[in-house]
Amino acid sequence: MSELLGFGVLQLKRLITAKKISAKEVFNYFLERIKKYDRQINGYVTVCNNNDGKLPIAVKDNFCTNGIRTTASSKVLDNFVPNYNAEVVDRLLTNGFSIIGKTNMDAWAHGSSTETSDYGATKNPWNLSHIPGGSSGGSAAVVSSYLAPAAIGSETAGSIRQPAGWCGVIGFKPTYGRVSRFGLIAMASSFDCPGPITLNTEDSAYLLSILAGKDNKDATTIDKPAEDYLSKLSDREPLTIGIPEEYFNEVQKETIDGFEKTKQVFKKLGYKFKKIKLISPEYAISVYTIIQRAEVASNLARFDGIRFGNNKSYFGFEAKKRIMLGNFVLSAGYYSAFYQQAQKLRDKIKADFVKVFHDVDLILAPVVPTTALKLGEFEKYPFFGELIDKFNEPAAIAGLPAVSFPTGLDKNNLPTSLQLIGNYLQELKLLQTLYAFEQETKFFNVIKSGFKKWK
Amino acid sequence: MEIEINNKTYRLVLGFEIHLELATKSKMFCRCPADWFGQKPNTLVCPICLGFPGCLPYPNEKAIEFTYKIALALNCKINSEFYFDRKHYFYPDLPKGYQITQWNRPIGYSGYLNLLSGKKIRITRVHLEEDTGKLIHRQGKTLVDYNRAGVPLVEIVTEPDFDNLEDAKEFLENLQLIFRKIRVSTANMEKGSMRLEPNMSLAEVKPDSSIDLPDYKVELKNINSFRFAKKAVEYEIKRQVELIKQGKLPDQETRGYNEDKGITVSQRKKEEALDYRYFPEPDIPVIRINKQDLAKIKAQIPELPIDLAKRLIKTYSLSKEKAVILAKKSNLAKLFETVLKRLKSSPAVKQKTAEKIANILINSRVKLNDPDEIIKLYTESIKPASYDKTKLATAVKQVIANNAQAATDYKRGKESAIMYLVGQCMRILKGQAPANKIKELLIKELNQAK
Structure with missing residues (x-):
C-alpha cells in the first residue's frame, strides 16, 4: 500500500468515498507505520490502537481526550485520563476523524525543541541527530515522516510554525480566539492557539474550517462562524506583501536564498511587494517572556496532585524555572516594573501591526534564523525558545494568524522555511496565497522528499 | 463607643467585609448547580469547577446582573466595563491555585447606605468572585468538598464608619433585608450564604472630637452569625484596651473567632501577609453592560x-x-x-x-x-x-x-x-x-x- 504514501487527509477521504480503500485499512496502514518507525522518531507519547474505521489524525498531547491518557509530556500527568474532550478533539470526532495518537511535545509546551519532554526527545525525521523544533515537535515530526496524514498542534509563540518549518511541512497558527482553547492544557492563556500541521494547503483549509468558530466553553473565542475556506481556496485577489527588514538580521544564508526564490514566484503570480517597518522583534522577546512566564506560573498552580495527576515533585527543571520567574514578575513591587510594562509594549506591538496592515495585505518573513539545530543545543541557552522564536513572537503577541511553509533545503539537507502573517481573521487570504504558491511550486518538492525517506 | 484608657479617650473604629453567595441556579464559571448546602460532598462538581487541565471559566450572566443590582441598591458608582483578576494562593479548597475575583475594576464602588438616624455608612466596593470548596477535618484527616467551589460570591466592603455596635447591627440587618428584598441571595448566615468579617481598631479621640485612623487594624474571621460578630468585636475591644493600657500598640493581624471559648486567636500577622500576585484573568475578556440593561436592572429594585x-x-x-x-x-x-x-x-x-x-x-x-x-x-x-x-x-x-x-x-x-x-x-x-x-x-x- 506504499502508493498511499504522502496522501493528505482530503485525498485519503476521496479514496475512501470512491471505495478504493476502507477507512479501517487507512487507519491500520498508519498503525503499521507507527510500529515500524516511531521507535526512531519518538513522535508519539500514546498510540491509540482501537481502529474504529474513521480517518486517523494525530493530536498533540496537551489536548484533553476523553478516555485517552493526556500528559502534556509531563510525568505530573503520567496517570491522567480525562473524562472530557478538548473542543478541538470534539470537533474532529464529529467530523469523522479518530485520534490515532497523542504526539510528543516539550513538557507543558515549555520549549522549542521537544527535548524537555519527560517521555524523551522527538527526533527530526530529516536527520535523527537534529531536533524537530517545538513545542509541537511530535506533531510536526509525525506528519513529515507520514506517521499521520495530519496533526493538530498548539502554538503559544512559534510552537506550530517553528517545528513545521524545521520538519518541512505546513504549520498554521490561526487568529487568537478563532479556535477554542477549551480542553487545551494552558501554557500562556492569552497567546495559546490550536492549529493544524499538514502536508498540503487544502488540508489546512479543511481542518481549519472544522476547528474554527465560537465555542461557548471558551469566552475568548471570536463570535464569528468559520468560513468555508476550502471552497474559496482558488479564488484570489491581487495582494500586496510587506517585507519587514527587521526580520532578516542574522538569518542563515539558505533561508535568505529561499526567500529570494519565493519572492520571485509570488511576483510571477502577480503579488506586489512593499518594504515595511515593524517594531524590532528583539522587543517581542522580553514582552513575550514576561507575560508568558506570569501566565505559566498561574496556570500551573492547579497541578497540586489533590484532584488528579501526581504532585508538584514531578515537575521538571524547565517548568520550575518558569514558575519561579513568573511569580517574580507578578510579585508586589515588581508587577508594575515588569508585567505592566510588558502589557503596554504588547499594546504598542499590536498597534504597530494594525498600522502596517493599512498598507499591505500580508507580511512575508523567516520563521527561524536557522534550520533545525542538533539535539542538545537548547541546553546552552537559558532562553533558547524565546530567542529561537523571535520572529514568531510578534504575531503571537498581537494574536495574528500566520502560516509557515517549506521553501527549500540547506546544505545539510534540512528544510528552510518562511512564514506569511495576516491581519486579524484573514485566514482565508493566507490560505489562498499559500495555495497559489503551492500550485506553482509544490513547495519545491520539500514535503514529498521528507516522507520518502520513511517508505 | 468611647472608652477611657490611661486618661485618654479612645473610639471604636469598625468596618466590615461581607461575603454573599448569590442565589443563581448555576455556579459562576460552569453550569453546575449552585445550591450546595446540605448536598452529598463532591456531587455538584465538573471538570471546570474542579480546575481540571484545560478547563476554562465561562461567566454566569445572571450573577453579573445580580452584582449590578446590589451595587445599584447600595448607591454605588458603576463600572459599566469590567474584568476579572486572578488572586493567587495555595490552599486545598482552591482548585485552580487562584481565585477568579475583581481587583482593579470592581462592578460597584463609592456607594453608601443610610441608617435610620440619617448617619451615612460608606461602601468602598462591591465586586464579584467565586467561592472556594470546604475543608472537613475528621479523625485527624482533612477531606475536601468542592460542591461550594465556584459558587458566585459578592464581596461588599465598607469604610470603617462604625463607632458602635448598635449601628453595625442595624446596618447589617438592613443589608440582609435588602439582599432578600432584591432577591439576589438567601443571605442566610447559619448556612454561610452571608458571611461577615469585621475589621476594627481603637483610635485616640483628638480635642476637636475627630480621629486619625490608627496604625493597625485587626481583621476577624470565622463568624457565622450577628451574635458572634458582636461577641467577637466585644472580646477584641477588651483585648485591645488591655494592650493599650500597657502602653502597647495592638498588632496588625488577622484573628479567628473561637465560638466555643468566646475568644479570638491570631491567625496571621502583618509580616506574614500573602502576596496574591494579582493580574487580569486572560481567560475572560472585558465585559461591558449597556445603559439600557443597566436601567432595566435599576428598575427592578423595589423600595428598600x-x-x-x-x-x-x-x-x-x-x-x-x-x-x-x-x-x-x-x-x-x-x-x-x-x-x-x-x-x-x-x-x-x-x-x-x-x-x-x-x-x-x-x-x-x-x-x-x-x-x-x-x-x-x-x-x-x-x-x-x-x-x-x-x-x-x-x-x-x-x-x-x-x-x-x-x-x-x-x-x-x-x-x-x-x-x-x-x-x-x-x-x-x-x-x-x-x-x-x-x-x-x-x-x-x-x-x-x-
Whole structure:
C-alpha cells in the first residue's frame, strides 16, 4: 500500500468515498507505520490502537481526550485520563476523524525543541541527530515522516510554525480566539492557539474550517462562524506583501536564498511587494517572556496532585524555572516594573501591526534564523525558545494568524522555511496565497522528499 | 463607643467585609448547580469547577446582573466595563491555585447606605468572585468538598464608619433585608450564604472630637452569625484596651473567632501577609453592560426596607420601632398602608390609629392578609363603650344602597361580601360602632330585602 504514501487527509477521504480503500485499512496502514518507525522518531507519547474505521489524525498531547491518557509530556500527568474532550478533539470526532495518537511535545509546551519532554526527545525525521523544533515537535515530526496524514498542534509563540518549518511541512497558527482553547492544557492563556500541521494547503483549509468558530466553553473565542475556506481556496485577489527588514538580521544564508526564490514566484503570480517597518522583534522577546512566564506560573498552580495527576515533585527543571520567574514578575513591587510594562509594549506591538496592515495585505518573513539545530543545543541557552522564536513572537503577541511553509533545503539537507502573517481573521487570504504558491511550486518538492525517506 | 484608657479617650473604629453567595441556579464559571448546602460532598462538581487541565471559566450572566443590582441598591458608582483578576494562593479548597475575583475594576464602588438616624455608612466596593470548596477535618484527616467551589460570591466592603455596635447591627440587618428584598441571595448566615468579617481598631479621640485612623487594624474571621460578630468585636475591644493600657500598640493581624471559648486567636500577622500576585484573568475578556440593561436592572429594585421604614414614620407618624418591624416584612407594610388608606382617619387620631393597626399586624399569631379582617380586629380593639343606634341604622341602609353589587353577592350566597359591607359602614361611622353589631344589622336588613 506504499502508493498511499504522502496522501493528505482530503485525498485519503476521496479514496475512501470512491471505495478504493476502507477507512479501517487507512487507519491500520498508519498503525503499521507507527510500529515500524516511531521507535526512531519518538513522535508519539500514546498510540491509540482501537481502529474504529474513521480517518486517523494525530493530536498533540496537551489536548484533553476523553478516555485517552493526556500528559502534556509531563510525568505530573503520567496517570491522567480525562473524562472530557478538548473542543478541538470534539470537533474532529464529529467530523469523522479518530485520534490515532497523542504526539510528543516539550513538557507543558515549555520549549522549542521537544527535548524537555519527560517521555524523551522527538527526533527530526530529516536527520535523527537534529531536533524537530517545538513545542509541537511530535506533531510536526509525525506528519513529515507520514506517521499521520495530519496533526493538530498548539502554538503559544512559534510552537506550530517553528517545528513545521524545521520538519518541512505546513504549520498554521490561526487568529487568537478563532479556535477554542477549551480542553487545551494552558501554557500562556492569552497567546495559546490550536492549529493544524499538514502536508498540503487544502488540508489546512479543511481542518481549519472544522476547528474554527465560537465555542461557548471558551469566552475568548471570536463570535464569528468559520468560513468555508476550502471552497474559496482558488479564488484570489491581487495582494500586496510587506517585507519587514527587521526580520532578516542574522538569518542563515539558505533561508535568505529561499526567500529570494519565493519572492520571485509570488511576483510571477502577480503579488506586489512593499518594504515595511515593524517594531524590532528583539522587543517581542522580553514582552513575550514576561507575560508568558506570569501566565505559566498561574496556570500551573492547579497541578497540586489533590484532584488528579501526581504532585508538584514531578515537575521538571524547565517548568520550575518558569514558575519561579513568573511569580517574580507578578510579585508586589515588581508587577508594575515588569508585567505592566510588558502589557503596554504588547499594546504598542499590536498597534504597530494594525498600522502596517493599512498598507499591505500580508507580511512575508523567516520563521527561524536557522534550520533545525542538533539535539542538545537548547541546553546552552537559558532562553533558547524565546530567542529561537523571535520572529514568531510578534504575531503571537498581537494574536495574528500566520502560516509557515517549506521553501527549500540547506546544505545539510534540512528544510528552510518562511512564514506569511495576516491581519486579524484573514485566514482565508493566507490560505489562498499559500495555495497559489503551492500550485506553482509544490513547495519545491520539500514535503514529498521528507516522507520518502520513511517508505 | 468611647472608652477611657490611661486618661485618654479612645473610639471604636469598625468596618466590615461581607461575603454573599448569590442565589443563581448555576455556579459562576460552569453550569453546575449552585445550591450546595446540605448536598452529598463532591456531587455538584465538573471538570471546570474542579480546575481540571484545560478547563476554562465561562461567566454566569445572571450573577453579573445580580452584582449590578446590589451595587445599584447600595448607591454605588458603576463600572459599566469590567474584568476579572486572578488572586493567587495555595490552599486545598482552591482548585485552580487562584481565585477568579475583581481587583482593579470592581462592578460597584463609592456607594453608601443610610441608617435610620440619617448617619451615612460608606461602601468602598462591591465586586464579584467565586467561592472556594470546604475543608472537613475528621479523625485527624482533612477531606475536601468542592460542591461550594465556584459558587458566585459578592464581596461588599465598607469604610470603617462604625463607632458602635448598635449601628453595625442595624446596618447589617438592613443589608440582609435588602439582599432578600432584591432577591439576589438567601443571605442566610447559619448556612454561610452571608458571611461577615469585621475589621476594627481603637483610635485616640483628638480635642476637636475627630480621629486619625490608627496604625493597625485587626481583621476577624470565622463568624457565622450577628451574635458572634458582636461577641467577637466585644472580646477584641477588651483585648485591645488591655494592650493599650500597657502602653502597647495592638498588632496588625488577622484573628479567628473561637465560638466555643468566646475568644479570638491570631491567625496571621502583618509580616506574614500573602502576596496574591494579582493580574487580569486572560481567560475572560472585558465585559461591558449597556445603559439600557443597566436601567432595566435599576428598575427592578423595589423600595428598600430602610426607605420604606422612613416613609412609614413620615407619612403615618408611626414609631421607629414599629416602622422597622413592618418594613422588614414588606407584605405587612403593604397591608398596613391599605388599611390606613381605607380608614382615612382624621389627622388627630392618625398616630394612635397607625400604632394600633401596626400592633395588630405585628402581634397577630395568625397570618393576616384581608384588610377587612384587620379593620374588624381594629374596631373591636377600640371597643367603644356605647354607640349611636340611629347613626348605625342610617349607615347600614346607606351602605346597602350604595353597594348594590356586594349586597346582591351576599344574597346569592357569597358570605364574604358581608365583610366588605362591614368595612364600608365602619368608614362612615369612623369606627364608632362594634363590628359584630354592624354585621348583625346588615344581615337583618339584607334578609328583609330578599
